[in-house]
Amino acid sequence: MRLIRQYDDVMQAQDAALRLRREGIPTHISSRHSHVASGVVTGALKVGLWGLLDSQYHDALAFLDDANHRVTTGMSEEELVRVESSATKTSFASFNKLLWYVGPVVLAVIVGLVYLKEKGVL
Known part of the structure; x- marks a missing residue:
């Protein structure tokens, strides 16, 4: 599992996770509930978007940077x-x-x- 990106907003992370899943890249969003509860109180100032498979890391980054990138490791x-x-x-x-x-x-x-x-x- 590798950290793909960090986001200030849970909705941005969820949007990226959905776009990656449509391309066959499974993800996990960390600190989602702590961030929503209050980052100041819980210390979760950002949420992390993690790729479940290391082999899809570079494909995930490229796709998030360029929606026209052709994902080759999708499932x-x-x-x-x-x-x-x-x-x-x-x-x-x-x-x-x-x-x-x-x-x-x-x-x-x-x-x-x-x-x-x-x-x-x-």
Whole structure:
């Protein structure tokens, strides 16, 4: 996955993502929800447009710079659906793995703080 462009506006990123998808290039927009919530509060001042496949990076850049560029690495609709589905599953698996490692640590810290408070240390 490679960062194609950053945008100040979510709508610009979504427009670019739709144009690329029509050409067979699957993408992901990062920080979309954080940016909408308020970039000043969340720190997400821009949104990122990411290409899911590194092999399509140069084609994506060229197409966004020139709508007449002929995309040579585009995928069929069936391939797009497969890649997008796989990316979603990978994302959920990574998040779940993170929860399994971080969750017990957070729980231990909370239990420790409660224990120390009851003992009068805090």
